[in-house]
Amino acid sequence: MAGFKAILGHEQIIEHLQNAVTMDKVSHAYIINGPDKSGKMMLAEAFAQTLECEKLEDVVKNAAQPSDVEPCMECHSCKQAMTKNQPDIIYVRHEKPNTISVDDIRTQVNNDIVIKPYSSRYKIYIIDEAEKLTVQAQNALLKTLEEPPEYGVILLLVSNVNALLPTILSRCVQLNMKPVRDAQVKDYLMKTMQIPDYKADICVAFARGNVGKAKLLASSEEFDKVNEEAVSLLRNIQDMEIHEIVTAIKKITEYKLDINDYLDILSIWYRDVLLFKATHDANHLIFREEIQYIRKVADTSTYEGIETIIEELEKSKQRLNANVNFDLTMELLLLTIKEN
Numbered sequence: 439m440a441g442f443k444a445i446l447g448h449e450q451i452i453e454h455l456q457n458a459v460t461m462d463k464v465s466h467a468y469i470i471n472g473p474d475k476s477g478k479m480m481l482a483e484a485f486a487q488t489l490e491c492e493k494l495e496d497v498v499k500n501a502a503q504p505s506d507v508e509p510c511m512e513c514h515s516c517k518q519a520m521t522k523n524q525p526d527i528i529y530v531r532h533e534k535p536n537t538i539s540v541d542d543i544r545t546q547v548n549n550d551i552v553i554k555p556y557s558s559r560y561k562i563y564i565i566d567e568a569e570k571l572t573v574q575a576q577n578a579l580l581k582t583l584e585e586p587p588e589y590g591v592i593l594l595l596v597s598n599v600n601a602l603l604p605t606i607l608s609r610c611v612q613l614n615m616k617p618v619r620d621a622q623v624k625d626y627l628m629k630t631m632q633i634p635d636y637k638a639d640i641c642v643a644f645a646r647g648n649v650g651k652a653k654l655l656a657s658s659e660e661f662d663k664v665n666e667e668a669v670s671l672l673r674n675i676q677d678m679e680i681h682e683i684v685t686a687i688k689k690i691t692e693y694k695l696d697i698n699d700y701l702d703i704l705s706i707w708y709r710d711v712l713l714f715k716a717t718h719d720a721n722h723l724i725f726r727e728e729i730q731y732i733r734k735v736a737d738t739s740t741y742e743g744i745e746t747i748i749e750e751l752e753k754s755k756q757r758l759n760a761n762v763n764f765d766l767t768m769e770l771l772l773l774t775i776k777e778n
Contacts, residue, residue, distance in 0.1 A: 442507075447623075459489065469599060475649075478596075481613075484509070486593070529566070530543075530546045547582060568595055568601075569599075579606065671686050705752075710726075711735045715736040
């Protein structure tokens with residue numbers, strides 16, 4: 439845990455939470471909704487640490503504005519929170535990987551929240567992956583949300599808010615995460631992680647405003663290998679036989695990286711081709727170091743052909759997400775690429 443200052447972007451959510459603390463109008467339940475790795479846990483932990491800070495009253499009193507309200511990082515509670523050992527900040531666990539059961543909620547929330555805080559003003563429950571709550575578990579949680587003790591705060595972190603019952607949604611303050619600006623993410627990667635400019639651009643293009651994903655890609659050797667293999671395929675695809683291309687694609691599935699990420703590499707490449715064909719300017723390309731090959735494709739392809747490839751890439755993602763046969767999907771895609 440590192441407080442709100444360590445969080446990149448999400449200014450509106452941080453402002454809302456800091457105002458709630460400053461005005462002493464903390465809700466009993468919050469939903470933080472955003473994609474995987476977008477920073478939901480960081481927000482929840484910063485909020486929890488702030489609420490439990492032993493110097494909070496002085497912090498609020500001395501704050502020139504709500505944005506100055508941060509955990510002190512010095513008191514016993516803050517130090518406990520930083521090591522995830524604060525007894526009144528409870529992380530709800532679940533044994534089954536894809537399900538949070540009614541027993542998990544009854545045991546860890548309902549039966550526990552009736553016991554007053556051990557050492558703090560609040561008793562805070564962080565339920566990560568709350569979209570995995572079964573209907574029975576949500577109904578059990580609803581009983582607590584309807585009549586929460588004054589010290590109880592429940593934080594539901596979800597990547598799909600539609601998985602929660604309307605009765606749950608109506609009793610929670612919903613905070614929706616927005617993509618962080620590309621310039622902010624790139625600046626962070628280059629200054630904090632010392633990622634070179636070219637690689638930072640690729641990671642930012644993939645992450646689409648998701649800081650956690652950008653950090654993961656920037657530090658992933660596997661992503662570097664997949665990126666290199668994808669670019670190698672794109673350089674040579676017009677001279678390859680279909681069976682050679684399918685073999686190259688199948689090799690990618692050996693990596694843990696999602697096949698959609700691989701298709702995103704192809705999409706970004708062809709968007710660069712389209713941009714260069716229209717502008718003849720390499721400065722704004724993501725794969726600008728591949729300008730020799732991008733220029734070659736741009737010169738030999740029509741606008742219609744490039745747009746057809748980009749559309750087919752999106753259709754391929756949809757097919758794979760719908761569990762259409764992998765080999766068939768990739769063959770259709772690669773035929774489209776070769777024909778255009």
